[in-house]
Amino acid sequence: MKLGIRNIGTMATGDCNAPVAEAETIVCENGRITGVGVAEDALEDCEVVIDANGTTAVPGLIDSHVHITFGDFTPRQNVVGYLSSYVHGGVTTSISASEVHVPGRPHDRGGLKALSLAAHACFENYRPGGMRVHAGSIILDPELQLSDLAELAEGGIWLAKAGFGAFDDAFAYAPYIKAARDAGMITTVHTGGSSIPGSGAISGDHILALDPHVSFHVNGGPTAMPDADFQRLANESEVAMQICTAGNLRTALLCLEEALKADALHRILIATDTPTGSGIMPLGILYTMSHMSALGGLAPELAIACATGNNARVYGLQSGFLVPGCLADIVLMDAPDGGTQKTALKAIRHGDIAAIGAVISNGVPRFVGRSRNTPATTRGVHVERCEIPASFD
């Protein structure tokens, strides 16, 4: 399908080095962005044209901390359809933080590997509400042998999670993280106090020693590590610092401040860490972007980059930016109707959440006009032309 978007007011690119672009059009073909800021006549042969009506285009949000299981169901809160609901919060990609919530999950070597491989395989074929889900994060555990990580990588597994394994001491994760890294995986480590009974606290010393790609919920999941450790992670490591909605807001702001001082904003990731005990938060990323901007002084377009392009760079995704060649995951957002602000970016800086007017993933509009979860947009986004048998309500 060839899709065109016209009348874009502002574009937040997802790139923290050049976060805003002047462009009024985007063209997508076969799931990829093929043109940005092209002349209007390039939209003439589009089968679907969306009139953005002056709203703000941003890359589809990437939630890099979602506890998926199988299907669009979370046993932790007994909720179905939550991933589709996140699409209505502008999230077009979810990355598994390990399938630890699967009821009766296995703890033996074969079961740990099978769970990871099965989750990965299922979500290769399944996009709830149009969301792309990267699943099958192997739970690092002493039951595994180091050689298992290379074998899993050959089976397509590229995510590894430290924090739920049956180790007595978190430093014991080190050889597993190294083996996962050597196998080409993105390695992630739980940070802060224990989130569930039996898992111990992981602080700055552990993160610096383990050297994963990502410090998961660096601001606490949900209990934060010592304040002094944030400056150390910002200055003494290259670890990406993932700020989660379901964490400590004060240390989220502290972490942002230290990252800005260390010129390390490219290592700040915004995610939710849901569904957990904290629940289902389809608008969690929108809230955290607003908190970072309104309370932390971060420019709203940079807050958007932390939830899009920064995640894409750290995880090696092909989405996350509004540039030709990228996967066509696009959100149109605006100031919420009835608020005091005139644009999405001003609303975020003000502390309001942006209203979502359309979500496109993989080049396909998932809805156009009104999100079922956010307030309405100030300006109406609508389908101007549709030559295929579909409606995008």
Ligand SMILES: [Zn+2]
């Ligand atoms: Zn988590």
